Amino acid sequence: MKTGFLSLVLFFSPLVLSSPTGLAVGTSESPSSTVLRSIQLDASRAVDRSAAGQRGAVAQQHDITRLRSQWEAVLNSQVRLTTPLTSPTLGIISVHLKTNDRPFVGFLAENGLVPLQNAAPIYSIDSPTAPLIQIDVFPSANISLAIAVGPFGETLAPTKHNFHFSRYVQNAGQTRVLTHFSLSPDSREITPKWVNPDGVSPQVSIVHAFNRIFYTGDVSAFERVLGKTANIVTLNWIELR
DSSP, rough: OHHHHHHHHHHHHEEEEOOOTTTEEEESOOOOOHHHHHHHHHHHHHHHHHHTHHHHEEEEHHHHHHHHHHHHHHHHHHHTSSSSSOOEEEEEEEEEEETTOOOEEEETTTTEEEEGGGOOOOEESOOSSSSSSSSSSTOOOOOEEEEEEEOOSOOOTTTOOOEEEEESSSTTTTEEEEEOOETTTTTTTTOOOOOOSSSSSOEEEEEETTTTTEEEHHHHHHHHHHHHHOOOEEEEEEEEO
């Protein structure tokens, strides 16, 4: 693991507060030692797995098989995608690699991933067919999933290494975060909607690295900051009925 990225984490990690619902809520204050410890632990485990050699490779394959089985179980428990979404709708958000077969990676939990459905946060969308949607953390009415500005500035664009990250916010109107997404009624794919200071809405890629979700306008530039290859992923809505 690149030490430069850990130094970067020290700079941009959001502070995690305790909300009335017991959920972690980010602010734009100082870095979070809780999040940092979590990322450092993830890194330490990754190094341990690497050192394990072949045993690590076998364990990783078992993880992939388990995640795919979990995803198949989720799909089997859901109403077919041709069924219209309810309004409001409750659901969980699955994360998949953006490849032809869209393999399952995990379930979104604020800025990280969890492997099991019963550990995944439940979200709500009041108007799923609207052009822009807000994704709230259920059952709270004032905690939303948001895109928060990273350390290099607000503008996302090709050739820029700027990136943003996923977090919860208590007030959707606070500065330096946006809570707008769009939801395809057919594929159920969730698309982030970011607006740069000049009013331009860039094409945003969702990337997964070190078990965290990031948003960027240039994956290659982000990878140069990261120091490793990142996986481009999609967010998908799984309605719970």
